[in-house]
Amino acid sequence: MAESSVVRDTRAAYDAVATLYAELFSDVLETLPLERALLAAFAELVLAHDAGPVADLGCGPGHVTAHLHALGLSTFGVDVSPEMVALARRAHPHLRFDEGSMTxxxxxxxxxxxxxxxxxxxxxxxxxxxxxxxEFRRVLAPGGHLLLGFLAGDDPRPREADHKVTLAYRWSPDSLAKPLREAGFAELGRVLREPHDGERFRSGYLLVRQHQEH
Structure with missing residues (x-):
């Protein structure tokens, strides 16, 4: 698939803030007990199914990739920003990080x-x-799990969000669950978290599993 202007713009935006982003967020999981619990549940499900390694897509500076590794998963990170990948490799030299696009x-x-x-x-x-x-469905083994974090809204249609790095979109859980279902994923659970201090949007999480049969 040809690279879109959105991918190019997103790469440039995150390259420009990579060092600051890493300084601000590399230890953020320490303040997010709900997210740690979700990641632990995700890791347990993946390990129980034993279908292969885990890709942390949009891994940024690699802090969550390293957390998944600490939970016992064979994991690697992928990010569209070469600056983020360089920071991740420097911070976690024992793990694999690749430059790449989700498309x-x-x-x-x-x-x-x-x-x-x-x-x-x-x-x-x-x-x-x-x-x-x-593309997620293509690379996942039958029965593989996907944990998706997103900016949550109430509108039945996705809405633009004033993200600090570059243009983003907010989705209601139902509106995001629909394309996942159409792509061949079965929902296992969903979580909504209200904004913490300094956050402007609710955080949403959808845990889905690819159907066993292609």
Missing amino acids: GLDVADGVLGGILAFFSTIHTPPPELPAVFA
Whole structure:
């Protein structure tokens, strides 16, 4: 798939703030007990299914990739920003980090046991999101798990969000669950968290599993 202008713009935006972003967020999980619990549940499900490694897509400086590794998962990170990838490699030299885009992953069909996409699809224009979910389905093994973090809203249609780095979108859980279902995923659970101090939007999480049969 040809690279879109959105991907190029997102790469440039995150390259520009990579060092600051890493300074602000590399230890953020220490203040997020609900997210740690979700990641632990995700790791337990992936390990129980034993279908392959986990890709942390939109890994940024690699802090969540490292957290998943500490939970016992074989994991690697992918990010569209080469500056983020460089920071992740420097901070976590024992782990693998690759530059890449969610619209065309350099991953073989059906080899992943899990995908973590923590707020990494939020910059994808709504019409392009089904293609991203189709790519997730392609690389996941049958029965593989996906944990998706997103900016949550109430409107039945996705709405633009004034993100501090670059244009993003807010989705209601129901409106985001629909394209996931159409891509061949079965929902296992969802969580909404109200904003913490300094946050402007609610955080949403959808945990889904690819159907066993293609």
